Amino acid sequence: MLIVMCGLPGSGKSAMAAALAKALVVPVLSVDPVEAAMWRAGVDRDQPTGLAAYVVVEALAREILKLGQTVIVDAVNDVPEARRQWEPLDPRYIEVVCGDPVLHRKRLEQRQRDIEGFEEPTWAQVEQRRKNFEEWMGGRITVDSRDDLSDNVKLVLDRLSSPGPAAIQYE
Numbered sequence: 001m002l003i004v005m006c007g008l009p010g011s012g013k014s015a016m017a018a019a020l021a022k023a024l025v026v027p028v029l030s031v032d033p034v035e036a037a038m039w040r041a042g043v044d045r046d047q048p049t050g051l052a053a054y055v056v057v058e059a060l061a062r063e064i065l066k067l068g069q070t071v072i073v074d075a076v077n078d079v080p081e082a083r084r085q086w087e088p089l090d091p092r093y094i095e096v097v098c099g100d101p102v103l104h105r106k107r108l109e110q111r112q113r114d115i116e117g118f119e120e121p122t123w124a125q126v127e128q129r130r131k132n133f134e135e136w137m138g139g140r141i142t143v144d145s146r147d148d149l150s151d152n153v154k155l156v157l158d159r160l161s162s163p164g165p166a167a168i169q170y171e
């Protein structure tokens with residue numbers, strides 16, 4: 001199974017991805033460290049390294065899926081084109097939101113992921129991405145990171161194991 005995490009930077013999707021990976025004992029492929037590795041290898045930042053990182057992660061995910069294993073992809077996936085690239089792999093989308101903008105900003109500004117060569121986005125950049133975040137056209141499980149992480153993991157695991165479309169919405 002391919003599990004694709006989606007959500008704005010600092011929303012809690014990486015924490016959710018890590019918790020799900022631990023519960024399922026599966027790998028997480030994250031786009032940001034791949035892009036940073038490209039820069040460290042000398043690929044110019046003016047090149048489409050963001051797109052390239054998505055393509056590299058997709059190729060790695062395909063290889064893991066060929067082995068019959070589950071894999072989690074951790075990326076913003078804020079536009080339909082990014083989400084469509086996963087469609088041939090029959091993804092299960094998990095959107096993570098933070099319904100409290102003050103908490104979201106605090107988390108973003110305090111996080112330290114230690115990805116060499118990767119600058120964390122500013123709150124202004126996240127707000128701009130929020131404005132451009134394309135509306136969903138399909139099923140997904142949506143969780144709010146204000147809620148307890150272990151409760152959200154249980155909720156997602158329950159929905160992933162139940163038959164039918166995986167769609168939960170918090171308003």
